[in-house]
Amino acid sequence: MSPTRRHLLGTAAPIALAGLAGCTSDIAPDSEASTEYTLSIDTVDASPVEHALYEPSDDALFGDPARAALADIVPDGTHTTYGYTPLPDDSYVDGENAYFQIDTAVTGRREMDRQLVRVEALDDDAVDDDDNPVHVDTLDRPSARTTKILHSHSAAGGAGATTDLLRNDAYVLRRPAERDSELATGDLDGQIVSMTEDGGFPYRVSVTAESIRESEYTTRAMPVADDETAFREVVLAAEIDAEVDGASLSAAARDLLDQTLGGEHTESTPVSTAFEAVLAALGVAGADESLNGKLLWYDDQLYRYGLYIDTLD
Secondary structure, rough: OOOOOOOOOOEOOOOOOOOOOOOOOOOOOOOOEEEEEEEEHHHHHHOHHHHHOOOOOOOOOOOHHHHHHHHHOOOEEEEEEOOOOOOOOEEEEEOOOOEEEEEEEEEEEEEEEEEEEEEEEEHHHHHHHHHEEEEHOOHHHHHHHHHHHHHHHOOOOOOOOOHHHOOOOOEEOOHHHOOOOHHHHHOOOOEEEEEEOOOEEEEEEEEEEEEEEEEEEEEEEEEEEOOOOHHHHOOOOOOOOEEEEHHHHHHHHHHHHHHHOOEEEEEEOOHHHHHHHHHHHOOOOOOOEEEEEEEEOOOOEEEEEEEEEEEEE
């Protein structure tokens, strides 16, 4: 039998789970292939309310813009930014003895002067000590983050995960901490920055001032509950993927679920009736691809669960 091939998120599994208990009709009679399902359930050390509420980080890059926006919008104001959003859309916050959900909309655009950062990849042997290269981790955080984003974009040939953060091949300095960074001062314009301490993956940095059109974002806070009890119901309704009452399960299914809490349970096709019942209660019995990050409310405790699908040959 060959090694297991785990299908991660977005990878289709060969068969659907629903109806597999005691049945292998979807598998060719002369095939030894089967499918393995692993249910993983981890305890979340927070109540639904605590887990749902957004708290800004302590850093200047993302935390300061978030706190500035919250100060403006709670309870009934607005906050405007250009080219970036200061708060996660649809997140929940509390304040003024009430609970709110963040709502951000594009409300226009404006021509603005911005600084744009680009990098040019260099060969390692084209750089020597006379070029005074600096290691990226010696830069302040906004400058280091920007350079690493551009490095990832360049290394992936323009098709990497960071591409959406760029304007064509340039990173635009927008957030207050970015506009106060070493990059913004111009001190790094023309400087060679390496990604490793020994000078590997060197780039020549270019910083230019350009007039560009920036999208205007207006952020508001929409009231959703007047007290914690009401907000808890909002969270259970909107954020919890499965709310399971143990009494609704058979004794075998309930025992299997209880034994899986804080760990994993794995079965191969044909899966047991108890396992199929648990997966049905969690809303994943018909899954044909792996998934994770789902939230379960069970026996007055919050959990995070995932289902992983492996093909066994």
